[in-house]
Amino acid sequence: MVEATDFPQLAQEYLVSSVPHTIINHGAHDFVGALPEAAMLAEIQRAINE
Amino acid sequence: MPEALLNESIMQQLKGVFEEMIHPLDLLLFGSQHNAEVSSYLQQLLEEVSAASDLIQVSVQDMDTDAALAKQYRVDKAPGFAILGRQPDGSRVDFGVRFAGFPGNYEFTSLVNSIMRVSRRESGLKDETRTALAGLTKPVHLMVFVTPT
Numbered sequence: 001m002v003e004a005t006d007f008p009q010l011a012q013e014y015l016v017s018s019v020p021h022t023i024i025n026h027g028a029h030d031f032v033g034a035l036p037e038a039a040m041l042a043e044i045q046r047a048i049n050e
Numbered sequence: 051m052p053e054a055l056l057n058e059s060i061m062q063q064l065k066g067v068f069e070e071m072i073h074p075l076d077l078l079l080f081g082s083q084h085n086a087e088v089s090s091y092l093q094q095l096l097e098e099v100s101a102a103s104d105l106i107q108v109s110v111q112d113m114d115t116d117a118a119l120a121k122q123y124r125v126d127k128a129p130g131f132a133i134l135g136r137q138p139d140g141s142r143v144d145f146g147v148r149f150a151g152f153p154g155n156y157e158f159t160s161l162v163n164s165i166m167r168v169s170r171r172e173s174g175l176k177d178e179t180r181t182a183l184a185g186l187t188k189p190v191h192l193m194v195f196v197t198p199t
Contacts, residue, residue, distance in 0.1 A: 001150065002193050003151025003152055003196060003197065004151075004197050006100075006150070007151055008086055012197070020194050022193065025189075026193075046123070048186065048188045048190060050064060
């Protein structure tokens with residue numbers, strides 16, 4: 001978990017505007033919002049397979 | 051002495067919630083002179099949280115002077131902390147839980163939930179998710195950006 005207000009440069013680096021915004025493997029993949037469990041797993045798997 | 055961040059009512063609620071803890075925890079905090087004010091607030095918050103349970107200990111380090119330890123525990127943003135299990139022999143168990151910055155308002159709930167998950171060794175995930183995650187062959191780094199509004 002990263003507080004965007006305490007790390008504004010990092011948030012800017014990853015183009016974070018609305019939260020929650022999840023960055024996978026330092027930008028390999030990302031998604032905005034809270035996803036259901038299965039969807040979140042799918043995002044993780046997509047990130048590692050890309 | 052600075053004013054308490056958590057009032058008496060919150061402390062009582064926390065004590066109640068923490069009664070359901072099972073395993074002891076270490077909150078390993080790395081502060082920084084470059085972010086001194088937030089570091090100080092975060093240290094105070096974690097110390098107040100740990101006062102609500104005998105199972106929680108706080109260890110305060112500095113990102114610069116304790117750089118090797120920060121690297122060992124993969125804390126790279128300061129102030130930031132790891133929520134680690136603490137074994138009877140004093141060694142730590144790492145479940146990869148890291149917080150960076152001050153968890154305020156609704157994020158305080160995330161902190162309490164994370165403490166409970168690690169202490170109870172309960173991810174709260176479905177079996178099929180746990181199976182899939184156990185089968186991962188490459189590392190996964192997740193950063194969830196939040197704001198305290």
